[in-house]
Amino acid sequence: MQATAAVRPSHVPPELVGGFNLMDDPSMLPQPLGDPHTAIARLLDGPPVFYSLNMTRNGEGAWIVVRAEDQRRVLQDGATFSSNRNIFSSALGENWPLIPLEIDPPEHGKWRSLLNPLLSPRRVVNLEPIVRQRAIDLIEGIKAKGTSCEAMSEFAFPFAVSIFLQFLGIGHERLHEFVGWANDLLHGTPAQRTEAAKIVVAYLDDLQALRRREPADDFMTFVTQAEIDGRRMTEHEVKSMSVLLFIAGLDTVAAAIGFDLLYLARHQAEQELLRAEPNRILLAAEEMLRAFPTVTPIRRATRDVEVAGVLIKAGDLIACPSMTANRDPAEFTNPEKIDFAREDNRHVAFAYGPHRCLGSHLARREVVIGLEEWLGRIPTFRFKEGHLPTVYGGFVFGVEDLVLAWD
Ligand code: HEM
Numbered sequence: 001m002q003a004t005a006a007v008r009p010s011h012v013p014p015e016l017v018g019g020f021n022l023m024d025d026p027s028m029l030p031q032p033l034g035d036p037h038t039a040i041a042r043l044l045d046g047p048p049v050f051y052s053l054n055m056t057r058n059g060e061g062a063w064i065v066v067r068a069e070d071q072r073r074v075l076q077d078g079a080t081f082s083s084n085r086n087i088f089s090s091a092l093g094e095n096w097p098l099i100p101l102e103i104d105p106p107e108h109g110k111w112r113s114l115l116n117p118l119l120s121p122r123r124v125v126n127l128e129p130i131v132r133q134r135a136i137d138l139i140e141g142i143k144a145k146g147t148s149c150e151a152m153s154e155f156a157f158p159f160a161v162s163i164f165l166q167f168l169g170i171g172h173e174r175l176h177e178f179v180g181w182a183n184d185l186l187h188g189t190p191a192q193r194t195e196a197a198k199i200v201v202a203y204l205d206d207l208q209a210l211r212r213r214e215p216a217d218d219f220m221t222f223v224t225q226a227e228i229d230g231r232r233m234t235e236h237e238v239k240s241m242s243v244l245l246f247i248a249g250l251d252t253v254a255a256a257i258g259f260d261l262l263y264l265a266r267h268q269a270e271q272e273l274l275r276a277e278p279n280r281i282l283l284a285a286e287e288m289l290r291a292f293p294t295v296t297p298i299r300r301a302t303r304d305v306e307v308a309g310v311l312i313k314a315g316d317l318i319a320c321p322s323m324t325a326n327r328d329p330a331e332f333t334n335p336e337k338i339d340f341a342r343e344d345n346r347h348v349a350f351a352y353g354p355h356r357c358l359g360s361h362l363a364r365r366e367v368v369i370g371l372e373e374w375l376g377r378i379p380t381f382r383f384k385e386g387h388l389p390t391v392y393g394g395f396v397f398g399v400e401d402l403v404l405a406w407d
Helices: 034-044 068-076 087-091 107-119 122-147 153-166 174-186 188-212 219-225 235-248 249-267 268-276 279-290 360-377
Strands: 049-053 062-065 149-150 298-301 305-307 310-312 316-320 381-383 389-392 398-400 405-406
Touching: 062 068, 062 360, 068 305, 087 188, 087 235, 107 122, 122 153, 122 360, 149 153, 153 174, 153 219, 153 235, 153 249, 153 360, 174 235, 188 219, 219 235, 249 268, 249 279, 249 360, 249 381, 249 398, 268 279, 268 360, 279 360, 398 405
Parallel strands: 062 316
Antiparallel strands: 049 062, 149 405, 298 316, 305 310, 381 405, 389 398
8 A cells, every 4th residue: 555644633633743653763663683662662751642643554643552551441442442454354455354353342252252262271281292392393403503593584483383384284394385475474575465465365265175175173174163153154254264363473473482582692691590490481481571562452443532631533543552551660660670580460462351362372382382492402592793683663573683693
């Protein structure tokens, strides 16, 4: 879509227009050892709600809700703050919602009830041996090649993709192909994104047809046989759900692992602590999810509504960056301090309310197991000389060029 000039809507008072936006604020752009988390947390020193011009790819503005308490109110109320945006399908020139992310309550609740058991803590425990084996295989492959690697492309990203393949019942031999499509889909040019989206959708359509003919013990079979409102799900609904599961757990998991390895490469004492006492990894991973969250949920107001004293009009977009909520001093003592022993860590890296991350149990296990195996198998690591990782902000924060070395 063509970007249009950023214009202040007439109902937005000029004094509520802020200079920051998630798309091209200098602090959000890729830079070596950038720190977009600290940059965006500075918004906590300003007004609780402000309007940011040019917040989307097509140049639309959005309200940014800074504080945790106000964000919870927005994210909890799916009737007033709709998540129906058809972002993925519009890139294909189509118009359908991702299920359940872009479905609003009360309809949304039916889909969640259907899907929750599939990613419940108990189901995730069953997946753990395979998650661990995938981490081990990738790390041992890296070790066999030498004493350095680019941790995102050689470990974090393929690890996340391989768990998705396992979950959907797709053979591991397709890993490289899927990693390529996923990369194009999430990081490519607009043309590459559209092309990759078409390929992935066609692949998932074929898989769906196969599982209707030949059921197996996997997610795709489950959804082709599941009933909603006393009927089978349509082919279209199955497609929409599997596409979401594909995109939801790739960059998010990879970035979580990437930010953790980056932090540990810079903080060797903490790296050694976790290596020596791996039972601390669970709390440490949770603290790093708080300190380095990646996602900014976006909603659209369905009616005129006030948030923190500001009038938001029906149709306006609202952004709730998890990065400001997770560093809100009203919620966390010493929010800037990364404290591996922090308890009662009620962060919102997985959002809040009805759309709270469906894959959070799996995501947590992926991150923790990934760190356990990495720290257990790779000796003290640091940035390779002459290489600094690139960190970027935006709607999903991330890390690139994380070249690590060890002796
Ligand atoms: C560290 C990794 C992850 C993070 C930080 C994360 C974060 C989030 C966030 C913030 C949302 C809410 C978005 C919104 O309200 O607009 C969300 C929703 C969702 N996530 Fe995750 N996610 C992660 C991993 C995963 C994984 C591994 C899966 C699947 C296996 C997954 C599946 C989903 C689904 C299906 C939704 C939509 C839930 C709904 O609409 O009811 N996520 N995630």
